[in-house]
Amino acid sequence: MNQDSQFSGKADQGDTRPILIVPYMWIGDFVRNHTVVRVLNERWPNRPVDLLTTSLCAPLVDYMPGVREAIVWDLPRGRLAVGRQLGLANLLRERNYGTALVLPRTWKAAIAPALAGIPERVGFVGEFRFGLLNRWRWGEKKLPRFIDKNAALAQSDGAPLPAEWPVPQLRVPTGDILRWRQANGLSAGAAVALAPGSVGVSKRWTYYPEAARLLAERGLEVWVVGGPGEKGLAQEIVAAGGPGVRDLTGNDLRNGVLAMAAAGVAISNDSGLMHIAAALGTPTMGIFGPTSPYLWAPLNGLAATVVQDKSVLSCQPCQSTICKMNDHRCMRDIAASEVVEIAQRVLGGVGTRAST
DSSP states (O other), X not given: OOTTTGGGTTSOTTOOOOEEEEOOOSHHHHHHHHHHHHHHHHHOTTSOEEEEEOTTTHHHHTTOXXXXXXEEOOOOSSSOOHHHHHHHHHHHHHTTOSEEEEOSOOSHHHHHHHHTTOSEEEXXXXXXXXXXXXXXXXXXXXXXXXXXXXXXXXXXXXOOOOSSOOOOOOOOOHHHHHHXXXXXXXXXXXXXXXXXXXSSGGGOOSOHHHHHHHHHHTTOEEEEOOOGGGHHHHHHHHHXXXXXXXXXXXXXXXXXXXXXXXXXXXXXXXXXXXXXXXXHTOOEEEEOSSSOHHHHSOTTOOSEEEOOOSSOOTTOSOOXXXXXXXXXXXXXXXXXXXXXXXXHHHHTTOOOOSOO
């Protein structure tokens, strides 16, 4: 028997043992994990799917259709934390998982599923995980995109990639949005949500204050959305934009989800909030400089993909978190007036995929 035959869909379709996904825990990557959930739901509709998650990402699971449960367990990034790994393994053992998909290539990600004795532990070869995984996959480096690498693990070994993957979905009840607006003293009118943060300063477009001012001058309500790390940026944007601009940054990711669900259009760097907005179905403008839209834009598609086209930069895309060449021209050459003009077209129902 091929070592992967049981996980290939050739097994007894009456198998109802749940499946655990061990995902990447960055917010944007966690949203894209929902594609993996949807692939599994389609292949094994009788097998519940659970997601291991951190406290930070846990609110996202409440809005993900097809996920039975979030297993919330925070593990430190910089050390092994044997006690925490053993505690997680005990928790997983109690849930009688039949299969674990270990998406990260790190050996730490595979420890708890192995200690829990989950019969099938699927993942790509990497970081000396022999013994921790027992359903090896090869050829990760040949897969073009991050989503291809992850979702391929939900297919049978060697299966061709589909022309299109199922797109991530986040669904927020209308009542939740209305209550959120009321709790924050917000009107029912269309608003523009700005997401000025990102992991890596090179991905941050620096003209959000000017854009907020221009949007407010045109009578639009503007919300600044992000986590506690964006509080300083939000204060700068509010100061530039005036009373029509609200700081909605905070500690709870749920607040960011609800803000993006309520917005008429979202303007975002290449960040987790961009993926959240797109998965919610909110018209989303993604501003790209050092990263490639092909590799990192949401599968859902964007109302506008904004990149500079005034000059050809040999360093773009560099995929670097810090600009080391050309004084950040890939972002500086995207003018606030151009972004605002596109936002107004999007609000009017005219989407664009053209560069600015």
